[in-house]
Amino acid sequence: MGEIDRLLTSNEQYASTFSSMSGASPTRKLAVVTCMDTRIDPLRALGLHIGEAHVIRNAGGRITEDVLRSLAVSVHLLGVQAIVVMQHTGCGLIGVSEEDLQRLTGASLPFHPIGDPEAALDEDLATIRGADYFNAVDTLAGFRFDVETGIVSVQSCTER
Ligand SMILES: [Zn+2]
Numbered sequence: 001m002g003e004i005d006r007l008l009t010s011n012e013q014y015a016s017t018f019s020s021m022s023g024a025s026p027t028r029k030l031a032v033v034t035c036m037d038t039r040i041d042p043l044r045a046l047g048l049h050i051g052e053a054h055v056i057r058n059a060g061g062r063i064t065e066d067v068l069r070s071l072a073v074s075v076h077l078l079g080v081q082a083i084v085v086m087q088h089t090g091c092g093l094i095g096v097s098e099e100d101l102q103r104l105t106g107a108s109l110p111f112h113p114i115g116d117p118e119a120a121l122d123e124d125l126a127t128i129r130g131a132d133y134f135n136a137v138d139t140l141a142g143f144r145f146d147v148e149t150g151i152v153s154v155q156s157c158t159e160r
Contacts, residue, residue: 021051024078028052031074033124034086035061035093039147042086046152054080060093061086062112063124072133082139083128087114087121090147117144121155129158 001009031054034042042048042055056070063085074080093101094114101111114120121142128134142156 026051026053026074026078026080029079029081030054030084031056031071031080031082032084032086033057033061033063033067033071034145035059035088035091037088037091037147039090040086040088040145045145045150046084046086054078060091060112060114060120061088061124062093062114062120063127064110064112068127068131071128075134075137081137082141083134083137084141084143085121085124085128086143086145086152087117087124088145088147089117091117118155125156 028048030048030052032042032046032048033056034040036057036059042057043050043053046053054070054074056067056074058064058067071080071083074083091114093112094117096113098111098113101113102108105111112120121144125140125142128137128140134140138160140156140158141154143152144155145152
């Protein structure tokens with residue numbers, strides 16, 4: 001069976017017991033930005049359930065323009081008041097250069113590679129803090145997920 005068939009077969013089972021939800025707003029008023037790394041299960045790692053939080057993922061869990069766009073919708077249209085940026089150990093973006101990534105992919109895009117993981121997370125939190133359209137956000141935290149232990153450590157947490 002091909003991959004697409006496998007997906008559609010699984011969906012038949014899923015849909016057979018599916019119950020729809022009343023609204024699209026995250027009930028915990030929370031958005032989590034994290035990496036697309038397959039070793040991270042953000043809902044289980046943080047004790048969250050479907051419907052409770054927005055989860056925005058990209059390579060590195062970096063705060064790119066598109067993540068800002070999604071977070072702006074989260075905050076202003078869907079009631080999010082807390083943002084967690086959760087980067088992780090062993091990320092594929094650590095220790096590679098923008099030039100390497102552009103050469104390896106053939107894409108002339110900003111890849112936001114990570115030199116110093118702590119500095120990168122600080123930089124991403126500062127980007128959110130620096131956007132005045134996030135003034136309504138009351139909690140902003142920077143987490144690091146350890147892919148060896150599953151333990152989350154807090155690098156930064158600001159509550160207003
Ligand atoms: Zn990663």
